[in-house]
Amino acid sequence: MKSSILVLITSLLVGGAGLTAPARADDASIVVQSTTSTQNSGLYGYLLPLFKADTGITVHVVAVGTGQAINNARNCDGDVLLVHAKSAEQDFVSNGYGVARFDLMYNDFVIVGPPADPAGIGGGHNAVEALKKIAGAKALFASRGDNSGTHKKELALWKESGIDPTAASGQWYRETGSGMGATLNAGIGMSAYVLTDRATWISFANKGFFVILVEGDKALFNQYGVILVNPEKCPTVRAAAGQRFVDWLLSAPGQRAIGEYRRGGKQLFFPNAAPR
Secondary structure, X not given: OHHHHHHHHHHHHHHHOOOOOOOOOOOOEEEEEEEHHHHHOOHHHHHHHHHXXXXXXXXXXXXXXXXXXXXXXXXXXXXXXXXXXXXHHHHHHHOOOEEEEEEEEEEEEEEEEOOOOOOOOOOEOOHHHHHHHHHHHOOOEEEOOOOOHHHHHHHHHHHHHOOOHHHHEOOOEEEOOOOHHHHHHHHHHHOOEEEEEHHHHHHOOOOOOOEEEEOOOHXXXXXXXXXXXXXXXXXXXXXXXXXXXXXXXXXXXXXHHHHHOEEOOEEOOEEOOOOO
């Protein structure tokens, strides 16, 4: 009887921590706070059945922008954090909310836009110079504006360019406050340039006439990390099951599975966890 009551109280606590995470009855399931890019790419649909077959553990993914995912995890609304904003992830761990951060996989960002290319950035390999040209031409640029990992990368590039695009907010600089797919749809609808991760772009079904215009810049590197939420900060964390998921992702089978995932014959993510 006492154990049933404890399970009920734990479920209520998890449900009360936020509206995004499903209630769980036991350690056979975990919640992963993650990004729209990994979810929309189809990666989880491929990986999670493999993990469940190995461990019996079900993974529920909450896909939001990286900033929101980190906030959710900080509020104890999840067991594992898998996002792509390394400095913010390191802060999450240094502030005691995460046990340890591990490099997991990477891809890159690209700038897409209309073939007409009013700013003349096509074929370039320097993202900062491309942004300078976009601002100089006052060509439309659609930003996620949602504190996601992609948005953080975009802001870092603008900062390096010496330009504050928010001064032109609502003019040539349009902030959607939405996820990557919705921002791409908005950008395509208004013929605006968009910074996107390559995995989402490859998976995106509504490309229309848009093409990749800038790619191959080292500054567009996109690293993903994985962190177990600290059970000392969040007593409701399923630490054992969460750690099994982290360990599996970093293991040879997990890394191999990440590298084998394809869409349209193209590899979307490149595993780069340190040997364990």
